[in-house]
Amino acid sequence: MKKKLLLVSFLIVSFATSAQDMTTASAKPSIDKPDYNRWSIELNGGVNKPMRTMTASYATATLNPFHADLGVRYMIDPKFGFKLDFGYDKFQERDNTAPFESTYLRTSLQGVINMGRALNFENWTDTFGLLVHGGVGVSQLTSKNGFDGEDYMGNGILGLTGQIKLSNRAVLTGDLTGIVNGKQNWNFDGMSVARTGPFDGVILNASVGLTFYLGKNEKHADWVGETDKYGELERRVELVEKGLLDTDKDGVADLYDLEPNSITGVAVNTKGQSIDNNQNGVPDELESYLEKTYGQNGKGVTDSTVEELINEGYVNVYFDFNSSKPTNASLSGVDFLVKYLKNNPSKKADIIGYADEIGSTSYNQTLSQKRAEAVKNIVINAGIDASRLNVSGNGEDASVNKNSKEARQIVRRVTFKVVD
Incomplete structure (x- = not known):
């Protein structure tokens, strides 16, 4: 049975897109959603070299400026992706050749293979990467002092991009790309008709x-x-392990517990919720005990009894060492106060924070104030108006043996006082 429960738990944690703690309204983490980014913007500039379809006596420099490229890339996973990019190339004569000036524009849809991940570069570097990209697109050639109009053509493109990671947000790249045009009518210089054939210009x-x-x-x-x-995988296993914990010790694992802060020892249903058949905000089992101890001639637990329990310090919120975040198991104390204030809209409450004696007095004063403020925010988020709450930090509680770890846990707390 335990093996089956563990398997079901793992499947739920692995494939649930989200889960919500209905009592505390804190979202449980989703593990299906990829924890890496997919989109990027690429901006490049450099040189070009037209390799074919040049008119006799016309030529560009070996490294001819100017080339520019702007692309948007989306990775399906760490190894494969797509990108849409736009390229601009300008062609001009080199020294001692006939003058000309033409412009080449293109757009291409390309597939991308991350060779760095395919070849497991991460085994030896987290700085250098390598991408291979290739695809098809359309191009336009215009000439300033050659043919009139525009020459439209298709293109195929293949390239290699080296990467140097500067940070998790930016990468320096170096790219070498080849482009072949189909059905190009004019030479790159724009001065004469290109050779006829299915593939002509190469850049x-x-x-x-x-x-x-x-x-x-x-x-x-x-x-x-x-x-x-x-x-x-380790993170998923950790989530499973944490999900199978039973923080409030009610017999229902946190993964399935809709009330993971129920009062210890109080009967709960199969979803971990305290049983409260009369919906008065006090679990039936606790109400039975209170009735026996503080009963009012069979009239049930009264508001005055609940107020007495709050003011006498039976309702507290506890904290871990040096923390201003309440422990999950003690949030039932907040719930107890919230339900009382909702049932008694004319009442107000003092929220009083304490710290143990470890650390300086001034630091503990500040910490006790932070603890009280943290609890106040929870009460406000639960629907109680801030004007009904007064916060104070009482600093160190020296009433216990400071050398006892267990005793110090008792005084790291927030208590409440109900006032008119």
Whole structure:
């Protein structure tokens, strides 16, 4: 039975997109959603070299400026993706050749293979990467002092991009790309008709640039490798382990517990919720005990009894060492106060924070105030108006043996006083 429960728990934690704690309204983490970014913007600039379809006596420099490229890339996973990019090339004569000036524009849809991840670069570096990209697109050639109009053609493109990671948000790149045009009518210089054939003009681009990663996660898919998968598996196992804990000791694992802060020892249903058949805000089992101890001739637990319990210090919220976040198991104390204030709208409450004696007096004074403020915020978020709440930090509680770890836990608390 335990093995079946563990399997079901793992499947739920692994595939649930979200889960919500209905009592505390705190969202449980989703593990299906990728924890890496997928989108990036690429900007490059450099030189070009038209390799074919030049008119006799017309030529460009070996490294001819200017080339520019702007792309948007989306990675399906760390190894494969797509990008849409726009390229601009300008062609001019080199020294001692006939003058000309033409412009080449293109757009291409390309597939991307992250060779860095495919070859497991992460085993030896987290700084250098390598992408291969290729696809098809359309192009336009215009000439300033050659043919009139525009020459439209299709293109195929293939390139190699080296990466140097500057940060989790920016990468320095160096790219070498080849482009081949189909059905190109005019030479790149624009002065004569190109050779006829299915494939004509060829251009080489060499550029350097920057890639900027978009998204709220720490890493981009470009840099997520096999070791990250192991880390993700460990995180999932940790979530399963935490989900099977029973923080409030009510017999229902936190993963299935809709009220993970129920009062210890109070009967709960199969969903971990305290049984309160008369819906008066006090669990039936606790109400039975209070009736026996403080009963009013069979009239049930009265508001005055609840107020007495609050004011006498039986309702508290506890904290871990040096923390201003209430422990989950003690949030039932907040719930107890909230329900009382909702049932008695004319009442107000003092929220009083304390700290143990470890640390300086001034620090503990501040810490006790933070604890009281934290509880106040929870009460406000539960629907109680802030004007009904007064907060104070009472600093150190020296009533227990400061050398006792267990005793110090008792005084790291927030208590309440109900006032008119």
